[in-house]
Amino acid sequence: MTWPKSEPRSRRSVSAYWERNAEGSPQTEIGSSITKEMDVPASLMDRMIRQVGEGELKEFKPRGKPQ
Numbered sequence: 001m002t003w004p005k006s007e008p009r010s011r012r013s014v015s016a017y018w019e020r021n022a023e024g025s026p027q028t029e030i031g032s033s034i035t036k037e038m039d040v041p042a043s044l045m046d047r048m049i050r051q052v053g054e055g056e057l058k059e060f061k062p063r064g065k066p067q
Contacts (some may be wrong), residue, residue, distance in 0.1 A: 026032045031045040
């Protein structure tokens with residue numbers, strides 16, 4: 001895809017981002033399956049999955065000596 005040079009670079013990058021994410025699908029397979037079942041927005045599902053993942057990582061205590 002090519003853009004005219006007169007168009008600002010930030011506008012080109014934003015439009016390229018929206019073209020990549022035009023379908024609005026969740027970022028994970030779990031998110032997409034839950035979105036289909038419960039009919040919730042993809043952005044909400046991504047946020048919920050991210051929060052749960054961060055909580056799990058905070059509680060994770062590895063065994064043994066860290067390398």
